Amino acid sequence: MSENYAPKSAVGRWFNDRLPLLNLIYGHLLPYPTPKNLNYWWTFGGILTFCLVTQIITGLVLAMHYVADADLAFASVEHIMRDVNYGWLLRYIHANGASLFFMAVYIHMARSLFYGSYKEPRELIWIIGVFIFLLMIATAFMGYVLPWGQMSFWGATVITNLFSAIPLVGESVTNWLWGGYAVGSPLLTRFFTLHYLMPFLIFALVILHVWALHVPGNNNPEGINVVQGSQDTVPFHPHYVVKDMFALVVFLVVFAGFVFFVPNLLGHTDNYIEANPLQTPEHIVPEWYFLPFYAILRSVPDKLGGVILMVSAIAILAFLPWLDTSKVRSAKYRPLYRQFVWLFFANVILLGYLGAQTADGLFLIIGRIATAYYFAHFIIILPLLGYIEKTKPLPKSLSEPVLSPEERQMKAAASGASA
Amino acid sequence: MSEKQVTRRNFLYVTTGAFAAAGAASLAWPFVDQMNPDASVKALASTEIDLRPIIPGQSITVMWRGKPVFIRRRTQAEIDEAKKVNLADLPHPEEDSDRAQNPEWLVMVGICTHLGCVPLGQKGDYNGWFCPCHGSHYDTSGRIRKGPAPTNLEIPDYVFLNETTIKIG
Numbered sequence: 093m094s095e096n097y098a099p100k101s102a103v104g105r106w107f108n109d110r111l112p113l114l115n116l117i118y119g120h121l122l123p124y125p126t127p128k129n130l131n132y133w134w135t136f137g138g139i140l141t142f143c144l145v146t147q148i149i150t151g152l153v154l155a156m157h158y159v160a161d162a163d164l165a166f167a168s169v170e171h172i173m174r175d176v177n178y179g180w181l182l183r184y185i186h187a188n189g190a191s192l193f194f195m196a197v198y199i200h201m202a203r204s205l206f207y208g209s210y211k212e213p214r215e216l217i218w219i220i221g222v223f224i225f226l227l228m229i230a231t232a233f234m235g236y237v238l239p240w241g242q243m244s245f246w247g248a249t250v251i252t253n254l255f256s257a258i259p260l261v262g263e264s265v266t267n268w269l270w271g272g273y274a275v276g277s278p279l280l281t282r283f284f285t286l287h288y289l290m291p292f293l294i295f296a297l298v299i300l301h302v303w304a305l306h307v308p309g310n311n312n313p314e315g316i317n318v319v320q321g322s323q324d325t326v327p328f329h330p331h332y333v334v335k336d337m338f339a340l341v342v343f344l345v346v347f348a349g350f351v352f353f354v355p356n357l358l359g360h361t362d363n364y365i366e367a368n369p370l371q372t373p374e375h376i377v378p379e380w381y382f383l384p385f386y387a388i389l390r391s392v393p394d395k396l397g398g399v400i401l402m403v404s405a406i407a408i409l410a411f412l413p414w415l416d417t418s419k420v421r422s423a424k425y426r427p428l429y430r431q432f433v434w435l436f437f438a439n440v441i442l443l444g445y446l447g448a449q450t451a452d453g454l455f456l457i458i459g460r461i462a463t464a465y466y467f468a469h470f471i472i473i474l475p476l477l478g479y480i481e482k483t484k485p486l487p488k489s490l491s492e493p494v495l496s497p498e499e500r501q502m503k504a505a506a507s508g509a510s511a
Numbered sequence: 512m513s514e515k516q517v518t519r520r521n522f523l524y525v526t527t528g529a530f531a532a533a534g535a536a537s538l539a540w541p542f543v544d545q546m547n548p549d550a551s552v553k554a555l556a557s558t559e560i561d562l563r564p565i566i567p568g569q570s571i572t573v574m575w576r577g578k579p580v581f582i583r584r585r586t587q588a589e590i591d592e593a594k595k596v597n598l599a600d601l602p603h604p605e606e607d608s609d610r611a612q613n614p615e616w617l618v619m620v621g622i623c624t625h626l627g628c629v630p631l632g633q634k635g636d637y638n639g640w641f642c643p644c645h646g647s648h649y650d651t652s653g654r655i656r657k658g659p660a661p662t663n664l665e666i667p668d669y670v671f672l673n674e675t676t677i678k679i680g
Contacts, residue, residue: 246644273578274577275627278552
């Protein structure tokens with residue numbers, strides 16, 4: 093496909109002969125064979141790329157006005173909001189963009205879980221994805237510290253203090269991170285530096301993610317292997333380019349709704365109070381997208397244990413391709429997994445709800461059960477299901493499940509005749 | 512080749528590699544160490560406080576190394592309460608006399624040993640300090656009694672310069 097490509101213009105040909113960049117882009121974006129039955133859950137890859145680019149562009153221009161110093165940061169953000177031309181818009185796009193980025197990435201991950209996209213031969217795509225998710229978490233957390241409001245400051249305090257749970261060297265590590273004996277200016281400046289760097293690392297991983305994806309090709313809702321270039325595939329352009337664009341427009345409606353009508357809905361009012369190292373807010377909560385992990389952290393009465401469990405909750409995802417012992421990918425053909433995966437999604441949402449509540453009484457007990465279930469899903473349910481579940485018969489092609497019985501018969505007769 | 516011989520080439524290969532590794536490691540150190548507390552931060556490492564304005568039952572909070580330090584002039588009731596506690600009941604057993612040089616004055620870093628929030632004074636189940644973040648209760652000696660914090664509130668190094676002045680750090 094890409095080998096046959098020749099640019100139409102003379103300049104294009106001249107360039108392409110010396111550096112076949114156009115070949116590369118063409119091969120991956122235009123005739124790239126894609127399963128013909130991808131549903132709208134598959135459009136989030138494109139949406140996420142859009143989110144990343146939006147964050148990089150808005151972040152770049154915000155950095156032109158922001159000052160990463162503990163005495164000036166809060167005022168510089170207010171300066172962006174009040175004085176800088178369209179500063180309010182750029183900041184609201186960046187802040188809400190982070191939330192929508194996570195919304196999209198959770199849907200993208202849920203799709204992979206439901207349709208078994210992480211399974212052989214796509215394990216590495218999934219693992220690269222887990223690393224992207226980790227970098228997103230770090231980037232979002234550091235970004236939230238930059239406005240230097242009360243939630244920024246105390247969020248940074250609580251999270252950097254997690255490192256003090258490390259035995260023996262904990263205190264030296266936290267002092268090293270802080271560049272002092274408490275959260276302050278040195279930490280803010282280095283967080284800004286890293287917050288600026290990480291999106292570019294994410295971008296590099298996204299290239300690897302897509303590259304690894306284009307080796308076996310996309311998974312699909314049936315979860316069966318599709319022969320590239322067969323009747324089961326269509327070229328990426330125009331079919332999925334148009335579908336992705338439409339989904340993106342719908343996504344942008346939601347995005348614009350947040351930015352223009354409820355720009356502070358997902359934020360916390362305490363972050364409009366400047367950081368005060370002498371006063372902790374009554375109730376510290378992280379941004380909504382961290383709440384499930386925060387609930388896991390708080391469900392353990394032991395400091396080190398809580399930290400280990402929270403880190404494990406993300407790290408365990410990387411082992412998912414081997415924890416799930418079933419060979420059948422799509423939940424469509426796995427009657428038991430189909431129920432358990434919904435239960436898992438519900439449990440994560442429950443954990444998110446609990447993360448926003450105070451950790452005592454009944455909430456704490458439910459939090460512990462939900463945490464235990466989160467891990468049980470990965471280390472008990474998934475390995476066992478592969479052995480005990482009776483899966484439904486898989487279709488031979490993508491067309492088979494959507495054909496009427498008559499059409500199916502005709503097709504069988506035709507293939508019988510040709511054979 | 513029946514037996515592996517160590518040649519001159521092997522030797523040069525290993526020594527070159529070892530020197531390169533040692534060189535890279537020593538060059539990496541400045542890049543790591545630059546993040547540690549710098550000279551200007553360390554220079555602010557001690558603070559002197561005049562205790563005269565504080566009456567019994569009153570606390571002040573001072574900043575030391577960017578952290579809040581609680582200085583409380585305890586009432587006799589609080590001192591008695593702190594002294595009569597059975598050490599076996601404590602998650603992190605410490606005598607009150609080891610925590611306060613002068614029983615009337617309790618000086619401690621006002622940072623919860625769980626995840627670094629600032630506890631609220633004269634609150635909680637033990638009439639001492641209570642951390643609103645994750646619910647740790649400290650007693651009138653700043654010792655952890657209930658909740659997720661692993662240790663008692665930290666006592667900084669301090670000396671009484673005279674009857675009414677202390678130096679922290």
